[in-house]
Amino acid sequence: MDIAKAVHKRLxxxxxxxxxxxxxxARICSLAERSLDAEARTLLELVQGRHPSARDRLxxxxxxxxxxxxxxQALLELLADPSLPAEKxxxxxxxxxxxxxxxxxxxxxxxxxxEHALRVAAGAVVRALEAVTSGPVAAELLAxxxxxRHSPLAPWKMMLRAIQAFYGNEDALxxxxxxxxxxxxxxxxxxxxVRAMIGRKQxxxxxxxxxxxxxxxxxxxxxxxxxxxxxxxxxxxQTLALQEMGKAVTLCQEVCPDLLERxxxxxxxxxMMAGTKVDRVAVAVGGPSLKNAWFWRLLARAYEExxxxxxxxxxxxxxxxxxxxxxxxxxxxxATGPEIATLYLHMADLWRRIxxxxxxxxxxxxxxxxxxxxxxxxxxxPEIRALMPEAGRQDHYYVHxxxxxxxxxxxxxxxxxxxxxxxxxxxxxRRRGDLxxxxxxxxxxxxxxxxxxxxxxxxxxNALQKAFKLMEKAExxxxxxxxxxxxxxxxxxxxxxxxxxQNKTRLAEPELRQIEALPQAQQGDRxxxxxxxxxxxxxxxxxxxxxDAARAAVVxxxxxxxxxxxxxxxxxxxxxxxxxxxxxxxTGAAPLAAALGRACALGEDTGLPIEIPRxxxxxxxxxxxxxxxxxxxxxxxxxxxxxxxxxxxxxAYAVSAxxxxxxxxxxxxxxxxxxxxxxAWAEERQTLCAAAASELARRQRNPDLxxxxxxxxxxxxxWLERNDTDVAMTTQQINDLVQREREQPGLPAMPDDMxxxxxxxxxxxxxxxCRAERxxxxxxxxxxxxxxxxxxxxxxxxxxxxxxxMRAMAQILGGGMPKRRRRRxxxxxxxxxxxF
Amino acid sequence: MTNEDPRQVLExxxxxxxxxxxxxxxxKVKEYPPDRSPREFERVRDAYExxxxxxxxxxxxxxxxxxxxxxxxxxxxxKSKRQFTGPDAWLAVxxxxxx
Numbered sequence: 047m048d049i050a051k052a053v054h055k056r057l058x059x060x061x062x063x064x065x066x067x068x069x070x071x072a073r074i075c076s077l078a079e080r081s082l083d084a085e086a087r088t089l090l091e092l093v094q095g096r097h098p099s100a101r102d103r104l105x106x107x108x109x110x111x112x113x114x115x116x117x118x119q120a121l122l123e124l125l126a127d128p129s130l131p132a133e134k135x136x137x138x139x140x141x142x143x144x145x146x147x148x149x150x151x152x153x154x155x156x157x158x159x160x161e162h163a164l165r166v167a168a169g170a171v172v173r174a175l176e177a178v179t180s181g182p183v184a185a186e187l188l189a190x191x192x193x194x195r196h197s198p199l200a201p202w203k204m205m206l207r208a209i210q211a212f213y214g215n216e217d218a219l220x221x222x223x224x225x226x227x228x229x230x231x232x233x234x235x236x237x238x239x240v241r242a243m244i245g246r247k248q249x250x251x252x253x254x255x256x257x258x259x260x261x262x263x264x265x266x267x268x269x270x271x272x273x274x275x276x277x278x279x280x281x282x283x284q285t286l287a288l289q290e291m292g293k294a295v296t297l298c299q300e301v302c303p304d305l306l307e308r309x310x311x312x313x314x315x316x317x318m319m320a321g322t323k324v325d326r327v328a329v330a331v332g333g334p335s336l337k338n339a340w341f342w343r344l345l346a347r348a349y350e351e352x353x354x355x356x357x358x359x360x361x362x363x364x365x366x367x368x369x370x371x372x373x374x375x376x377x378x379x380x381a382t383g384p385e386i387a388t389l390y391l392h393m394a395d396l397w398r399r400i401x402x403x404x405x406x407x408x409x410x411x412x413x414x415x416x417x418x419x420x421x422x423x424x425x426x427x428p429e430i431r432a433l434m435p436e437a438g439r440q441d442h443y444y445v446h447x448x449x450x451x452x453x454x455x456x457x458x459x460x461x462x463x464x465x466x467x468x469x470x471x472x473x474x475x476r477r478r479g480d481l482x483x484x485x486x487x488x489x490x491x492x493x494x495x496x497x498x499x500x501x502x503x504x505x506x507x508n509a510l511q512k513a514f515k516l517m518e519k520a521e522x523x524x525x526x527x528x529x530x531x532x533x534x535x536x537x538x539x540x541x542x543x544x545x546x547x548q549n550k551t552r553l554a555e556p557e558l559r560q561i562e563a564l565p566q567a568q569q570g571d572r573x574x575x576x577x578x579x580x581x582x583x584x585x586x587x588x589x590x591x592x593x594d595a596a597r598a599a600v601v602x603x604x605x606x607x608x609x610x611x612x613x614x615x616x617x618x619x620x621x622x623x624x625x626x627x628x629x630x631x632x633t634g635a636a637p638l639a640a641a642l643g644r645a646c647a648l649g650e651d652t653g654l655p656i657e658i659p660r661x662x663x664x665x666x667x668x669x670x671x672x673x674x675x676x677x678x679x680x681x682x683x684x685x686x687x688x689x690x691x692x693x694x695x696x697x698a699y700a701v702s703a704x705x706x707x708x709x710x711x712x713x714x715x716x717x718x719x720x721x722x723x724x725x726a727w728a729e730e731r732q733t734l735c736a737a738a739a740s741e742l743a744r745r746q747r748n749p750d751l752x753x754x755x756x757x758x759x760x761x762x763x764x765w766l767e768r769n770d771t772d773v774a775m776t777t778q779q780i781n782d783l784v785q786r787e788r789e790q791p792g793l794p795a796m797p798d799d800m801x802x803x804x805x806x807x808x809x810x811x812x813x814x815x816c817r818a819e820r821x822x823x824x825x826x827x828x829x830x831x832x833x834x835x836x837x838x839x840x841x842x843x844x845x846x847x848x849x850x851x852m853r854a855m856a857q858i859l860g861g862g863m864p865k866r867r868r869r870r871x872x873x874x875x876x877x878x879x880x881x882f
Numbered sequence: 883m884t885n886e887d888p889r890q891v892l893e894x895x896x897x898x899x900x901x902x903x904x905x906x907x908x909x910k911v912k913e914y915p916p917d918r919s920p921r922e923f924e925r926v927r928d929a930y931e932x933x934x935x936x937x938x939x940x941x942x943x944x945x946x947x948x949x950x951x952x953x954x955x956x957x958x959x960x961k962s963k964r965q966f967t968g969p970d971a972w973l974a975v976x977x978x979x980x981x
Contacts, residue, residue: 181966213964233976235976236972251978257971261964272953343944351949458937
């Protein structure tokens, strides 16, 4: 505009005026496109006044603007001119298409002769619209050959067919026709209303809303009300929400009364989640919702989703218990069986969401605040009230994880359920684990895992004869089970070792013979261990030549003097044979890593603890950091574990470095080893290494390693970190991590800029081994027994441990429970929040 | 595996037992035979596999309730009776000025 004005000002001729008028026309069209019709009309009048010579040129623009206001006459007059150029005709027809909101106006317009194609087409549209909105019509009636596909009324043809499909309940076909309507055409203004009526979410004008309500049978109006209610609840606008609730219930009663009860249930639960006042909701929806199984399930899920406070977990369990009663009563499933067991296991899963150290606090809080669900039964029909919990006789069994598993196993005695129960019980207490295993054996006598558990439990308490009998029972059940096959060798070695410890060589003799006859004792390096036991045996008999022969056999099998010395020392220590074997020494010449790897792998295989002498550490580290692979992956792994057991973190770190460099197939193990070597302040690296190890173990389907990683994470990592690491890592992320770890050849040094409170000097290490060294004193407590402590308390501390004692003292003295690690919101949902 | 409720796929009620589930499955397989509608058949098959095992069936039953779902989702699949209104209500919408 500015350029055109400047040009016309300078030249002042006809051509420059034409250019300026063109610019004005473009400006007017632009205003019209933005629905600024009044502004467009004012500008048009101004231009017409200033440039009277351009009046003819402005006629089309003027007509289009009038048509937008509903006056088609001027536009149709232009179309009546037979000399109208094709280009202009096309422009005018587009204007008609976009403005023809009422085809009857075209049909009745005198500006066109009655036989004009556009008037004929408009007449056809008017008749068809009358027919299709008044009753069912045949498809042939909507063929409408009078309307060509280039006609400005072609979008109406598509819309008429869409309306016919809508009334014929052919929603997919209806959508197809709606998609064919030109979006800028006047007929397209009906599209959102029709879409809303076939169940799509649409924003509607008041007229469209009225149409949807009138023609759509009220469902669209109900949908719109529910959308508004959702929005009000999300915005926590209680007044509006209550209004919309009332509207929704009234509409639902009219439109689909079958849905009313369910709608009330969902509204009450949603309102509870949004914090709306319960009594006001009950009034708004015209009384309490039905408390059947459907309701209790929905409510329980709502409590599960309320994650800001762990006390909602026992409340969720209490609601699931109500669901159980009603679901059985309503015959959703039988009173016992896998379905009920699955419900109990689901409750148990919920408990696992609570960090272990908060469980007792949550139970305490629940017992203090929970008042039951009796209030929810007010105003319910008799069949629902029949299941109301009795006052003061409520069984809160669901707060005990052990009871949940017990009930699950009673309802559905299958191996999976017993295994879960056993895993929980043995973590708590060995004897409890044995009791669960006994229950498992009684329920499923052919299952081998409980027998193996009992055998291992007996082995741990040195009840070797009992363990041996259980092993024989396991052999009868499944002699090919690899665990069972390994157990016979291990138990025989334990029995022989015990007899050798007690110097009962005659009793050890048959056991040694049995070991030598076992085929599994001939596999791998195991003959070296058998020979080492024989060496102890002959030494105790004071038979030096036989002992020397046995010793030579150990060296021959292992192919290394150092490895043989390690094994002989370990066996001698296990048999409490004093003064016979000196520890191996670094020679500097013979390579150590491979030999020690073999010895450690043998020890791991047979359950013999191998100790790596500190004197060998430097040579081992030199070998491991050299340029070539020094031992096979299995040996390296065993070496790393032995180093970690002996708290030789530097050596374990060097082993993990070598493993990550040369043993790609065992990256999972070496990443886990690396995670355990790192100091506590390098928690980010620890977390990442453990996460990558876990991901690789999962891919390699290595449940044993996965279990070990899980236990370590639970013990050592902060629970928030554990959640982060549950996210699966991609192969690229793992490769990048391994690359970064490979570039860290030595243990990290503590950075100077470590934040306050992270230095080891300030905060004593809280890891299990350091705590054990400080006699189990928790963080913040002085080490050792405080001076002046009464002897009774001293005895209690020895018996219960300082943490338990602190907790008990805090309860007795009323000082509250020890400070919780995580700050929680103070708001706790109680039965006041229960919805109606 | 998607998160869709297998009961909705087979169009059975929450409390439906083994027989009802099997009948619904056979009905759906007839409706979507594997050679003509392989993807739909796959959905039906997955839903049936989920529901035929009582443990998985119960697990999905417990998790099927979604208290956070929009309330309007309750109307999904419902069809109300459509009313013939005559052309005026329709023309009132098409005559509206563009905004």
